Amino acid sequence: MKKAVLEARKKSEKKMRYCMFNNCTNTAIKSHVLQKNGILREISDKNHLIQMAPVNPFEMSSKGPLDFKLVGINDVYTFQGFCSTHDSEMFKKIETESTLDFNDKNQQALFCYRGLCQEIRRKEIATEWMLELKSHFPAHFLPLIESLLDGYSDGIKNLNLFKTELEKTINSQNTDSFYFETIKIPKIELCISVPLNIGELEIPNDLDYEKWRREKPTMSTSFINIFPKGNESFAIIGYHKNYPCNWTINLINKLKSEDKNKIFKELSDLVTLRLEFWSMSKSLFDTIPQIKLAEFKFLFMQNSFDHSPKLETKLNLFEHLK
């Protein structure tokens, strides 16, 4: 099993991937999901940041499925997303200090688009791994693996719908289909750039599984970007106007609170209950008590397949930040 896992990883690292923009056929290079210089490097400690990463299956019993890793600036918060032309041309405005404008609708769309592509690619890679390793699992695991694969495939299909919509917006520079808002919040050295699906995924009793999969309506997908810049942090939140999400609208209102503790609790909930792709400074990470990190891992595992809007926890990773 160990050998198979290492081989699957090597294969996935070596695999040539295409640029994700508009069916471009050029080879994708490694892209940072948020500015490397100007955002990530600013909060790095000796050019390193903390990121959550999957654990080798043979270490899972001691560490759980995910662990915190200190990652170098060239690799942290990256993915193989776009060809060098699209990577430099398309995102130029949000990569260049003099043109950067967090309230510009087209720039807000670019932030959301890059975070969305990252999530699609990560689900594609997870699918490849799972297919590669499937035959090495004991037979009783197969139904679980099949349902995970179905979940990835349905998830990618759903996210691709929003990818196409965002590409239309980027190409036409007409952002009318989307709602975007940027909120200034107190500075916290935490970076997030992801799409989120919030909603119930229960199969109704009167439907069989395949019928349910076929007829499942499109899940609302919201875009969450949070990052520090200068002396503040910014939240760029977006959603498609045909698929508004009440949970996201509530989040926007909560982030506008005057109470720093309330805002940071929302951010703590986001990383604990809603997403796994984030990065934070080592100095912030080191202030979080070990017992809270242990609770975080437990809650994360327990809730990783639950997208219910009602999920909540008492845990607050950032309670100590005054």
Ligand SMILES: [Zn+2]
């Ligand atoms: Zn390209």
